[in-house]
Amino acid sequence: MAEVLVYVDHADGAVRKPTLELLTLARRIGEPVAVALGAGAADTAAVLAEHGAVKVLTADAPEFTEYLVVPKVDALQAAYDAVSPAAVLVPSSAEGKEIAARLAVRIGSGIITDAVDLEAGDEGPVATQAAFAASFTTKSRVSKGTPVITVKPNSAPVEAAPAAGAVEALAVTFGALATGTKVVSRTPRESTGRPELTEAAIVVSGGRGVNGAENFGIIEALADSLGAAVGASRAAVDAGWYPHSNQVGQTGKSVSPQLYIASGISGAIQHRAGMQTSKTIVAINKDAEAPIFDLVDYGVVGDLFAVVPQLTEEIKAR
Numbered sequence: 001m002a003e004v005l006v007y008v009d010h011a012d013g014a015v016r017k018p019t020l021e022l023l024t025l026a027r028r029i030g031e032p033v034a035v036a037l038g039a040g041a042a043d044t045a046a047v048l049a050e051h052g053a054v055k056v057l058t059a060d061a062p063e064f065t066e067y068l069v070v071p072k073v074d075a076l077q078a079a080y081d082a083v084s085p086a087a088v089l090v091p092s093s094a095e096g097k098e099i100a101a102r103l104a105v106r107i108g109s110g111i112i113t114d115a116v117d118l119e120a121g122d123e124g125p126v127a128t129q130a131a132f133a134a135s136f137t138t139k140s141r142v143s144k145g146t147p148v149i150t151v152k153p154n155s156a157p158v159e160a161a162p163a164a165g166a167v168e169a170l171a172v173t174f175g176a177l178a179t180g181t182k183v184v185s186r187t188p189r190e191s192t193g194r195p196e197l198t199e200a201a202i203v204v205s206g207g208r209g210v211n212g213a214e215n216f217g218i219i220e221a222l223a224d225s226l227g228a229a230v231g232a233s234r235a236a237v238d239a240g241w242y243p244h245s246n247q248v249g250q251t252g253k254s255v256s257p258q259l260y261i262a263s264g265i266s267g268a269i270q271h272r273a274g275m276q277t278s279k280t281i282v283a284i285n286k287d288a289e290a291p292i293f294d295l296v297d298y299g300v301v302g303d304l305f306a307v308v309p310q311l312t313e314e315i316k317a318r
C-alpha cells in the first residue's frame, strides 16, 4: 500500500488534534508515515501509533526552533526523498501552509490548501475545498507530481487505529537558506484558558449586535459553558470590542468547527467565508431577514441579550 507522509504539529511531544485528524484522512489513501520534528519529536510516537502511523520519522536540532520554517522544509523534503510517498498531508496552520507551499515548489508538485475533506480517487486523492469566499464547494486533485495537501482543523474525526509506529531517525542536511532568518524572540500570547480558535470544536462568535466590548462577557460566558473558543465579526473587531486575532472571515481566521454559534452577526459574505464549512451553524439575530439565516441549521429570532444568557444558564444546568 502506498505511504502517505503526515507532517506532525506538536508542542514538546504533545500532538495537536489536527494532526490526529490528518492520520484519519491519510488512512483513506494509504499508510500514514508521520514526520515529527524538534524537541519532544520522539515522544509523539506512541500517540501517533495509536492513530494509525505505521512509521514515525523523527529529527531534532536547534535549527528547528532558532530559525523560521526553512529547516523544517529541509527535513520534510528529506522524509519525502526517503519515502517517495503517494501524498504529503500538512495541517492548515499559517506555518503548515508555508511549509507545504515551499515543499511543493521544491518537488515540482501541485498543492491544494485548506481542504475540508479527502478521499481516495482513481487518479490520486480528491480534496474538498470551499472556493470563492465559500460560495462554492469544489472537489479537486493535483495533476502534477506528488499531491501536497493542507487540511483545515476539524475536517475529520480522530479515530483510534493501532499501528506499528516504529520510530526511525531522519537524517537531515540543512541547506544554505535554512539559517537565513533567525528567530530573535518569542512572546507567548496570554492564555484565556479557551481552545485555539481554528482548532476548537465549538466557536461562539459575536458581532456588531453585541454593541460594545463590555457586552462580550455574555458571549464569553456562553463559550465557557460549552468549552468553546470565542470569535468575532470584523465589525466587532474594527470597533475595538474584541482582538483581531479572534476575527472570523475573509480577512480573519477560517474556522470549521462542529458547532458555530453566531450572535448579532448579519452573515455578510466576508464573514461566511471564514465559517461556512462549520458542521452545524446556529444564529441568534433579532432580524428575521438577516442573511445569516440562509445558511443556518438552527436559527433563533430574538434579542441576544435575552437569548444568550438563557442559553448559557440552560447549558450550565445540564
Ligand code: FAD
Pocket: 206, 207, 208, 209, 210, 232, 233, 234, 235, 236, 247, 248, 249, 250, 251, 252, 253, 263, 264, 265, 266, 267, 268, 269, 270, 271, 274, 284, 285, 286, 287, 290, 302, 303, 304, 305
Ligand atoms: P452587521 O452587518 O452590522 O450586523 C449586525 C447584526 O446584528 C444585524 O443582523 C442585526 O440584526 C443584529 N443585531 C443587532 N442587535 C442585536 C441584538 N440585540 N440581538 C440580536 N441580533 C442583533 N467581516 C467579517 O466578519 N470578517 C472578515 O474577515 C471580513 N473581511 C472583510 C474583507 C473585506 C475586503 C470587506 C470589504 C469586508 C470584510 N468584512 C469582514 C466585513 C463584512 O462585509 C461585514 O461588514 C461584517 O461582517 C459585518 O459584521 P456584523 O455582522 O457583526 O455587523
